[in-house]
Amino acid sequence: MTRHIHADLIHAWAEGAEIESRRSWGQFGWTTTKNPEWDAAGMEFRIKPEEPEWYENIPKQGVLCWVSDYNENLNKQNIRNILAEIIDYDSDKEHKYLDFRGSRWKYAVPLTNEEIEEFKR
DSSP: OOOOTTHHHHHHHHTTOOEEEEETTOTTOOEEESSOOTTOTTEEEEEOOOOOOGGGSOOTTOEEEEEESSOSOTTSGGGOOOEEEEEEEOTTSSSOEEETTSOEESEEEEOOHHHHHHHHO
8 A cells, every 4th residue: 555645744734733735736825724634735734833932033123121130021011111122132142132223132022013013002
């Protein structure tokens, strides 16, 4: 018996991986597929790539974040008191987040869309 061409993907899907599919000519890009038709002609499949963490893809203009050196739980309103524009991340340093002024921070959490809207008012 010949091994199915998508055997590894089928096993990953059975274990909970998200699968994406597209026509082999790739005209419409990848779409998430709940029930892949593994034997459909002209289809390609892949495991859906994971989204990078925000700090793995910092844009040139930086990311506006709540920062701290003392408390990693920056989700409580009463301790969100320092804003910084983070421009770089270095996983080898204890203070991984670099802001545009050259200061390094141990913890950083990007502002939510709701917080940004609040500041616009």
